[in-house]
Amino acid sequence: MNYTEGKGWHDPRIVPYGPIPMDPSCMVFHYAQEIFEGMKAYRTQDDTIQLFRPQENFKRLNNSCERMVIPKLDEDFLLEALKKLVEVEKDWVPHQKDTSLYIRPFIIASDAVLGVHPAKTYIYAVILSPSGPYYKGGLNPVKIYVETKYVRAVRGGMGMVKTGGNYAASLIAQEEASREGYSQVLWLDGVERKYVEEVGAMNVFFVIGDEIVTPALTGSILPGITRKSVVEMLKEWGYNVNERRLSVEELEAAAASGQLKEAFGTGTAAVISPIGELKCNGKVTVINNNEIGPISQKLYDHLTGIQWGRLPDTHGWIVKCC
Ligand code: PMP
Numbered sequence: 001m002n003y004t005e006g007k008g009w010h011d012p013r014i015v016p017y018g019p020i021p022m023d024p025s026c027m028v029f030h031y032a033q034e035i036f037e038g039m040k041a042y043r044t045q046d047d048t049i050q051l052f053r054p055q056e057n058f059k060r061l062n063n064s065c066e067r068m069v070i071p072k073l074d075e076d077f078l079l080e081a082l083k084k085l086v087e088v089e090k091d092w093v094p095h096q097k098d099t100s101l102y103i104r105p106f107i108i109a110s111d112a113v114l115g116v117h118p119a120k121t122y123i124y125a126v127i128l129s130p131s132g133p134y135y136k137g138g139l140n141p142v143k144i145y146v147e148t149k150y151v152r153a154v155r156g157g158m159g160m161v162k163t164g165g166n167y168a169a170s171l172i173a174q175e176e177a178s179r180e181g182y183s184q185v186l187w188l189d190g191v192e193r194k195y196v197e198e199v200g201a202m203n204v205f206f207v208i209g210d211e212i213v214t215p216a217l218t219g220s221i222l223p224g225i226t227r228k229s230v231v232e233m234l235k236e237w238g239y240n241v242n243e244r245r246l247s248v249e250e251l252e253a254a255a256a257s258g259q260l261k262e263a264f265g266t267g268t269a270a271v272i273s274p275i276g277e278l279k280c281n282g283k284v285t286v287i288n289n290n291e292i293g294p295i296s297q298k299l300y301d302h303l304t305g306i307q308w309g310r311l312p313d314t315h316g317w318i319v320k321c322c
Contacts, residue, residue, distance in 0.1 A: 001081075002110075003071055005120035012081055014088055020123065023112035027119045035064035035163045036106035038268050039225075040131070041086050041321060043093045043100075044309030049086055049321040051103075052307050054079055056225045061105065064161035069118040070107055078105070079319070082126065087322040089128055098133035098304070102269075134270055139292050139300055141276025142265070144199060145182035146248055147173045148281055152197070152220075154190035159197075159220030166222075170200060182279060184265070190220060194247045202265030202273060203227035206251060207295055209259045216243040226266040229317065230299055239295075248280050255285045262293030271307075272300040 001012040028034050037057045041049050058075040065072045082103070086093070093101040104127040109119035150173045153159025158166055173185045186204065189195040196215050198204055203224040205214045212234055217223050234241045254260040263275035276290035305311030306318065 001124045003122040003124070009071070009073055009124065012077075014085055017127070020125070022110070025112040025114055027109040027111045027113055030114065031109070031116055032163070032165050032168075033068055033070065033109035033119055034107060035061065035068050035070060035161060036104060037061050037064075037162060039103045039105075040100040040268060040307070041093050041103060042307050042309070043095060046309070048309070049090050049093050049101075050307075050309060051082070051086070051319045051321060053225050053229065053317045054082060054319055056228070057105070060162065060223065060225070061107075064163060065107070067158060067161045068163055070109070070122060073124065083319070083321045085126060085128070090322055092128055092130055094130045094132075096132075098135075098308075100131055100307075102129045102131040103127075104129070131269075134273075139272075139274060139297070141274040141287075141290050141292060142184055143182045143277040143279070144184050144186045144275050145173075145177035145180060146186045146278055146280035147177070147188065148193060149173070151190035151193070152187040155219045157190075157220060160217070160222060162222060174200060180279070186278065188248065189218075194249070196246045196248060196251065197221050198224075199265045202267040202270050204263065204265050204275070205230065206246065206254075206260065207262035207293065208251075208254045209261075210240055212239050212241045212295070213246050214241070214243055215246055224266055224268075226268060226271065226303070229303065229315075230266050230272070232315065233299065233302060234295075251278070252280070252283065252285055255287065260285070260287060262295055263287045264293070264296040264299070266299075271303055272296050 001009055003009050039054055039057045041051055043049055058078045062072045107122050107124045110121045110123050111119040152170050177185045184200045186199050187197045189197055198221050205212055231241055265273040274292045274296040276287055278285045306313055
């Protein structure tokens with residue numbers, strides 16, 4: 001689908017996957033005016049295809065549009081168009097257990113102009129790609145490197161929107177962490193470099209005593225849809241969940257006193273990802289003996305149960321495509 005100033009969004013169409021012809025001066029190449037989303041379609045046991053909270057993705061897409069000065073889209077239309085697309089391409093939704101069809105909607109500024117201002121033309125497109133299970137040998141705790149040198153986002157910046165620049169800014173830290181044997185980076189706040197924010201492509205939760213803490217959404221953290229769903233489930237189950245500031249110091253002290261019971265990340269790709277180890281300024285903190293905790297496991301079972309239709313959708317989170 002295209003956007004042209006004065007005409008609005010127009011010409012929605014389904015075309016085979018392939019290159020998009022683009023002018024070398026295209027604004028997105030130079031000024032990074034672009035946004036994207038990530039979601040999945042799941043095949044259930046009775047062979048229907050369903051989406052998990054897609055309305056939330058389109059709401060977040062429009063929030064990203066606002067920050068990046070991209071014209072907003074009609075969310076109901078986007079959902080209907082996506083259902084149609086998935087229905088047309090339903091054979092690509094894999095059949096094997098724990099596999100899904102990854103869905104990547106994105107918008108790019110397409111004016112061929114060298115000059116810094118919002119574009120007057122855009123392309124909205126959706127890529128579909130079958131994806132295998134995230135954990136091939138079952139749920140495995142990940143090792144996380146607490147980043148103290150670089151920052152990913154600051155308040156007032158773009159941290160709360162899904163735009164490529166945030167991920168470009170994080171590449172160097174990701175490279176350095178993986179050289180040290182850590183699979184992901186845990187970002188701290190950009191001002192005091194003290195408070196936990198989020199992991200590369202996941203929000204984070206920590207079980208401290210009888211409290212479950214996730215960093216509050218202060219503007220530099222992406223408001224994850226999995227995070228929102230996990231907070232709702234935990235509250236329903238009667239856990240004491242708090243969205244608040246949490247420093248690395250507090251985490252290390254909780255670990256030293258035996259109060260840090262579990263940690264896990266949440267995201268569309270990773271679902272629930274137990275965290276077994278944190279390294280901050282050379283200091284290693286092992287969590288739950290590097291094993292999967294009971295809360296992580298319970299959340300994983302419930303969330304995947306709802307997504308693949310093995311458990312009833314009591315929250316109204318599922319949208320059927322076909
Ligand atoms: N934070 C970042 C930076 C991410 O890229 C993602 C993945 N979209 C998340 C958190 C988790 O968000 P969601 O649960 O909506 O996938």
